[in-house]
Amino acid sequence: MPSATPSGTAARRPASGGGLVAGVFVMLLALVLLGGALSGALPRIGAWTSGLTAPCSVVVDGEGGADVVPLDREQARAATAAAAWTLRTGQAPAEVLSRTGAELPDGVVDAVLGARAGTALTCRSTEADAGRQQITDTGLTPRAQAVREALEAEFGELSLGGFAPGGVDSGHGAESTHYEGRAVDVFYRPVTEASLDQGWVLAQWLVAHGEGLTVQYVIFDDHWWGVRQSARGWQPYEAPGGSSDPVLRHRDHVHVDVVRGD
Structure with missing residues (x-):
């Protein structure tokens, strides 16, 4: 007599139990592997999220690839100051840091020295609550003059423009802050990789010191902050x-202006 229970059903029962065990095993193995992967990735993820929440950050190219390194404002200022001093004196970043005693993550100063738009140091800043100022005899407002003096103190002799005693009224766009004495241009000519290196160090220094100097905009190398x-x-x-002129593109000079104020 044929069995009342279909032979197919009897044959499927053991297979079903074995498949369940195999499925559980595969799931557990996947969880173990995923856990290992996440464990290795957590430091990188943590650095990335810290880079989003810290006031400043810079991209450092390390052994494991490019990482967003979070910095507080003092670290950002120290890193850009060390880079500026390296350019000015020819000392290695390690020598500069050992002299200043600044504590920075590995590779940060080197990152500032070799930065471009996609890796440059940046900071989140708050616009200063300042009053409106008039042009002085220098052709700059007191705030803009303070920026000029700070740059010369940090970087030494610079090729400056965009202002003149008594002010300027031509040579720039219709709404230019140069006409209000609020802007300074720092020239790096001709446009070479070396001049771009120097310009980016100065641009990052301005961003790191932006709050203290009431900086409104920094423009350089087809980018702005x-x-x-x-x-x-x-x-x-x-x-x-859409001009290709290196002057209009700010490829040959860093433009910095300060807030107008109320």
């Missing part, structure tokens, strides 16, 4: 009319 948009970091800059 603004205090009101500082959470977005460095953003692409388009020259008027």
Whole structure:
């Protein structure tokens, strides 16, 4: 007599139990492997999220790849100051840091020295609550003059422009802050990799010191940083009319201006 229970059903029962055990085993193995992967990735993820929440950050190219390294403001200022001093004296970053006693994550000063738009140091800043100022005899407002003096104290002799005694009223766009005595240009000519290195160090220094110097905008090498948009970091800059002129693109000079004030 044929069995009342279909032979197929009897045959499937052991297979079903074995499949369940195999499935559980595979799931457990996957969890173990995923846990290991996450364990290895956690430091990188932590650094990335810290880079989003810290006031400043810079991209450092380490052995494990590029990492966003979070910095507090004092570290950002120390890193850019060390980079500036390295350019000025020719000393190695390690020598500069040992002399200053600054404590920075490995590779940060080197990152500042070799930065470009996608890796440059950036900071989130708050716009200063300041009053409006008039142009002085220097052709700059007191705040802009303070920026000029701070740059010369940190970087030494610089090729400066965009202002003149009594002010300027031509040579820039219609709404230029140069006409209000609020802007300074620092020239690095001709445009070479070395001049871009120097310009980026100065641009990052301005960002790191932006709050203390009431910086509004920094423009360099087809990119800009603004205090009101500082959470977005460095953003692409388009020259008027899409021009390829290195002057209009700010490839040959760093533009910095200060807030107008109320």
